[in-house]
Amino acid sequence: MPADFNWAIGGEAGDGIDSTGKIFAQALSRAGRHVFTSKDFASRIRGGYTAYKVRTAVDPVQSVVDRLDVLIALTPRTIEENLDELHEGSVIIYDGERTTMEDVEIPEGMIGLEVPLKRLAEEAGGAIMRNVVALGAACEVAEFPIENLDSALEKRFGSKGQQLVDNNKEAARKGQDYVGDEYDHDFDYDLETTDEDYVLLNGDEAIGMGAIAAGCKFYAGYPITPATDVMEYLTGRIQNFGGHVVQAEDELSAINLALGAARAGARSMTATSGPGIDLMTETFGLVATSETPLVICDVMRSGPSTGMPTKQEQGDLDMLLYGGHGEIPRFVLAPTTISECFWKTVEAFNLAEKYQTPVYLTADLSLAVTEQTFSPEEFDMDEVEIDRGKVVDDDTISEWQNEKGQFQPHALTDDGVSPRAFPGTGEGAHMSTGLEHDELGRRTEDTEMRIEQVDKRNRKVETARNEEDWSPREFGDPDSDNLVISWGSNEGAMVEAIDLLEEDGVDVRFLSIPYMFPRFDLNEAFENADEVVVVECNATGQFADVVEHDTLTRVKRVNKYNGVRFKADELAEDIKQTLEA
Amino acid sequence: MSSEIRFTDFKSDKQPTWCPGCGDFGTMNGMMKALANTGNDPDNTFVVAGIGCSGKIGTYMHSYALHGVHGRALPVGAGVKLANPDLEVMVAGGDGDGYSIGAGHFVHAVRRNVDMTYVVMDNRIYGLTKGQASPTSREDFETSTTPDGPQQPPVNPMALALASGATFIAQSFSTDAQRHAEIVQKAIEHDGFGFVNVFSPCVTFNDVDTYDYFRDSLVDLAEEGHDPTDYDAAKDAILDADKEFQGVVWQNEESVPYGEKHGVTENMSDVDEGAPEGAMDLVREFY
Ligand SMILES: Cc1ncc(C[n+]2csc(CCOP(=O)(O)OP(=O)(O)O)c2C)c(N)n1
Ligand code: SF4
Ligand SMILES: [Mg+2]
Numbered sequence: 001m002p003a004d005f006n007w008a009i010g011g012e013a014g015d016g017i018d019s020t021g022k023i024f025a026q027a028l029s030r031a032g033r034h035v036f037t038s039k040d041f042a043s044r045i046r047g048g049y050t051a052y053k054v055r056t057a058v059d060p061v062q063s064v065v066d067r068l069d070v071l072i073a074l075t076p077r078t079i080e081e082n083l084d085e086l087h088e089g090s091v092i093i094y095d096g097e098r099t100t101m102e103d104v105e106i107p108e109g110m111i112g113l114e115v116p117l118k119r120l121a122e123e124a125g126g127a128i129m130r131n132v133v134a135l136g137a138a139c140e141v142a143e144f145p146i147e148n149l150d151s152a153l154e155k156r157f158g159s160k161g162q163q164l165v166d167n168n169k170e171a172a173r174k175g176q177d178y179v180g181d182e183y184d185h186d187f188d189y190d191l192e193t194t195d196e197d198y199v200l201l202n203g204d205e206a207i208g209m210g211a212i213a214a215g216c217k218f219y220a221g222y223p224i225t226p227a228t229d230v231m232e233y234l235t236g237r238i239q240n241f242g243g244h245v246v247q248a249e250d251e252l253s254a255i256n257l258a259l260g261a262a263r264a265g266a267r268s269m270t271a272t273s274g275p276g277i278d279l280m281t282e283t284f285g286l287v288a289t290s291e292t293p294l295v296i297c298d299v300m301r302s303g304p305s306t307g308m309p310t311k312q313e314q315g316d317l318d319m320l321l322y323g324g325h326g327e328i329p330r331f332v333l334a335p336t337t338i339s340e341c342f343w344k345t346v347e348a349f350n351l352a353e354k355y356q357t358p359v360y361l362t363a364d365l366s367l368a369v370t371e372q373t374f375s376p377e378e379f380d381m382d383e384v385e386i387d388r389g390k391v392v393d394d395d396t397i398s399e400w401q402n403e404k405g406q407f408q409p410h411a412l413t414d415d416g417v418s419p420r421a422f423p424g425t426g427e428g429a430h431m432s433t434g435l436e437h438d439e440l441g442r443r444t445e446d447t448e449m450r451i452e453q454v455d456k457r458n459r460k461v462e463t464a465r466n467e468e469d470w471s472p473r474e475f476g477d478p479d480s481d482n483l484v485i486s487w488g489s490n491e492g493a494m495v496e497a498i499d500l501l502e503e504d505g506v507d508v509r510f511l512s513i514p515y516m517f518p519r520f521d522l523n524e525a526f527e528n529a530d531e532v533v534v535v536e537c538n539a540t541g542q543f544a545d546v547v548e549h550d551t552l553t554r555v556k557r558v559n560k561y562n563g564v565r566f567k568a569d570e571l572a573e574d575i576k577q578t579l580e581a
Numbered sequence: 582m583s584s585e586i587r588f589t590d591f592k593s594d595k596q597p598t599w600c601p602g603c604g605d606f607g608t609m610n611g612m613m614k615a616l617a618n619t620g621n622d623p624d625n626t627f628v629v630a631g632i633g634c635s636g637k638i639g640t641y642m643h644s645y646a647l648h649g650v651h652g653r654a655l656p657v658g659a660g661v662k663l664a665n666p667d668l669e670v671m672v673a674g675g676d677g678d679g680y681s682i683g684a685g686h687f688v689h690a691v692r693r694n695v696d697m698t699y700v701v702m703d704n705r706i707y708g709l710t711k712g713q714a715s716p717t718s719r720e721d722f723e724t725s726t727t728p729d730g731p732q733q734p735p736v737n738p739m740a741l742a743l744a745s746g747a748t749f750i751a752q753s754f755s756t757d758a759q760r761h762a763e764i765v766q767k768a769i770e771h772d773g774f775g776f777v778n779v780f781s782p783c784v785t786f787n788d789v790d791t792y793d794y795f796r797d798s799l800v801d802l803a804e805e806g807h808d809p810t811d812y813d814a815a816k817d818a819i820l821d822a823d824k825e826f827q828g829v830v831w832q833n834e835e836s837v838p839y840g841e842k843h844g845v846t847e848n849m850s851d852v853d854e855g856a857p858e859g860a861m862d863l864v865r866e867f868y
Contacts, residue, residue, distance in 0.1 A: 030868070199867035209863050215852035218664050220656075241857045244663060244845045249689035253656040256649065256686075260660020263647055264627070264668065265850025268660070283650050290647060379864045381856035388852065404594070422850045423645035423661070423668050429623040431593075431639050431646035442595060442640055 010051030011074030021052025032194030062492030124171035136175030203367035208233030210345025217243035220257035265422030271297035293352035311563030416459030483529035496568035604781030607755030631674020652682030712786030748836035802828030
């Protein structure tokens with residue numbers, strides 16, 4: 001029996017798949033088991049199909065695998081879609097009384113459990129609870145104590161009254177009892193529980209929580225998958241911390257609202273996906289030349305244009321590194337795990353304010369919509385440090401005034417960073433502009449001042465390059481001749497792939513890169529490697545190009561761009577073949 | 582402090598490069614007077630300027646200011662005001678900036694009703710780019726890019742504002758210094774989004790919407806006994822295509838600004854030294 005258990009529920013959009021899946025994931029988490037969920041997989045047939053997968057184990061899990069042990073199939077197609085992942089002995093729970101499921105064929109070697117989901121739900125109080133009946137059935141199959149499911153149902157429905165909670169618990173028990181009574185079968189699963197306390201959250205939520213932790217008080221955004229969750233998370237929470245969320249009329253407005261708030265001294269952010277970054281690029285250069293601290297989050301989805309809006313891709317890197325006319329200094333951070341989404345958000349605010357430079361924070365869809373369990377200590381708020389940079393007040397402002405008593409918001413300094421006076425500071429009135437300007441912030445076309453201001457803005461990035469820590473995260477065998485590099489959400493699959501490769505006798509050193517710009521110097525790592533493989537979810541190898549540029553060395557590439565994230569077992573195979581090629 | 586503030590305190594030491602006689606001079610002077618009369622000073626005032634000849638105003642005035650991207654001044658102003666409600670926020674830009682590239686933001690800024698003032702320096706032309714038709718240009722106004730005139734009706738900005746649920750709509754004429762300053766002052770004093778369309782003639786590129794034209798055609802609503810709280814009267818005045826007027830045409834006295842409605846009243850520039858108190862509760866929510 002494998003240590004991990006893989007479960008899924010699938011059906012059509014509107015079948016309540018996501019919320020049912022989330023309840024099961026929550027139940028496992030509350031039982032002290034680690035959980036990793038996924039929704040970002042492509043349909044092999046056509047649109048309309050949706051599923052929610054849960055991988056769980058007592059030890060941490062951080063990737064999906066190509067295996068499914070128990071499947072709740074609400075439609076015949078759910079079975080077809082998952083044929084590759086189902087295996088001998090896999091259990092398929094379905095409602096044989098549902099007209100579409102009557103003639104369903106259970107593939108050879110698999111165990112079909114016919115459970116009258118709708119009928120049992122009606123007996124418990126309403127057909128709407130049929131998915132919960134299925135969850136109860138799954139508990140029985142997996143020998144998972146149903147009290148944990150009760151706990152998750154309480155969390156989900158508690159605010160809607162005890163009656164609803166009780167009905168749902170009853171529905172779950174009907175499913176459990178039905179399987180227990182009708183099927184005399186040992187399914188060979190035994191989902192142990194532990195006393196550990198875990199929290200279960202996705203990357204968007206981690207970014208939102210990181211923003212509040214960092215003192216962000218202003219958020220403006222325009223809804224777009226898969227970034228909307230950031231906005232929805234902040235709405236309803238940020239005001240408890242003195243902040244506010246504005247739903248803008250479009251992304252042009254969103255970034256300008258956020259910019260205005262930042263000019264007024266707030267820690268401010270906006271989040272969007274690729275199509276929104278296209279619009280925000282208009283204002284990005286202004287943010288940089290007016291030296292305004294701003295965090296702009298890009299939750300990447302598959303492009304170009306409207307692409308595949310709910311599918312995985314890491315296709316925006318070039319745009320984030322180079323987008324916008326003229327030469328625009330910036331920072332680009334790309335967290336590699338869900339907990340890192342939290343910490344990199346905090347860091348993004350500090351970098352933005354310390355260097356008065358815009359920060360792109362990019363998570364890919366897989367990080368954003370995937371839920372994962374963590375120990376709550378991984379989000380220890382006492383560890384959060386705030387650095388607001390060179391802010392002057394009524395008492396210190398005189399140090400930065402010229403002989404006429406005028407404040408100089410773009411003063412030329414050794415480190416490139418100028419003083420910042422929040423509006424309202426006495427004697428601090430000044431302007432800033434997207435036009436090239438002098439130290440006072442006034443338009444100039446003076447050739448020398450132009451050079452000095454360009455150099456000053458770029459110098460901030462150089463200062464940051466020297467003063468901040470841009471190290472990658474390192475895994476695997478540090479002495480291996482095989483170097484694997486990736487960015488973003490691929491880390492989880494790659495970390496698990498390392499173990500699988502080891503079983504196959506292949507050792508690798510793995511560097512997971514969270515900083516896209518400025519970047520860690522990879523030259524030394526390259527000198528110690530015979531083979532270098534760069535792994536990413538795009539077709540052209542945008543990061544591989546950058547790495548080749550930095551090291552003047554050709555690399556091998558593993559690219560995936562069908563809209564689905566890497567799976568650990570698949571990635572291990574890809575790496576092996578690429579190294580052998 | 583406010584009693585010592587004079588309108589010249591809002592003037593920067595940068596000499597305007599507007600063409601001699603440009604309407605923007607008078608528009609700016611009136612804005613400075615209105616700011617001083619309402620007890621503001623440069624250190625608590627934030628001016629957001631659009632792009633255009635008009636947008637240069639951010640440089641010529643002395644206050645906290647941002648001169649941003651063409652057409653996007655309004656959202657910047659709303660962001661400033663919501664992040665620090667203690668500031669007096671004034672957005673100024675041209676007719677192209679506000680009614681063409683920024684028209685979408687205009688509609689939504691009006692709806693949002695953030696407590697700030699929006700002054701459009703309407704010269705019915707693109708001045709900075711040297712004389713192309715603007716959205717308020719006349720249908721037969723010949724320019725380098727519209728040799729036969731735009732052949733489209735000009736946009737009626739006040740009607741657009743009214744239809745978007747405006748709470749304050751006014752119009753003024755830059756050269757009628759006293760009335761213009763008075764009207765802008767009323768817009769500042771209004772609790773909500775105070776919108777003033779200011780006829781600010783371009784003496785270089787517009788030879789039809791001239792000082793003489795406005796002097797001859799303009800009527801003053803105040804002299805006509807117009808009641809700005811009468812919605813129907815406001816609607817009639819605004820939709821009367823043959824009427825050029827100055828004055829406050831519409832004011833909703835029940836206006837509740839966005840910040841008040843949403844409880845956004847604190848200066849957001851204050852940030853704790855670590856994570857805010859109670860942040861650990863956010864983590865516990867995910868149990
Ligand atoms: C995105 C973009 N497109 C075009 C321009 C060029 N441009 C600058 S000002 C302007 C129009 C100005 O007209 P208006 O807003 O009426 O201001 P005025 O100069 O008349 O005061 C244009 C088209 C620009 N700066 N940015
Ligand atoms: S071109 Fe027209 S709008 Fe521009 S400064 Fe000259 S007169 Fe004023
Ligand atoms: Mg104009």
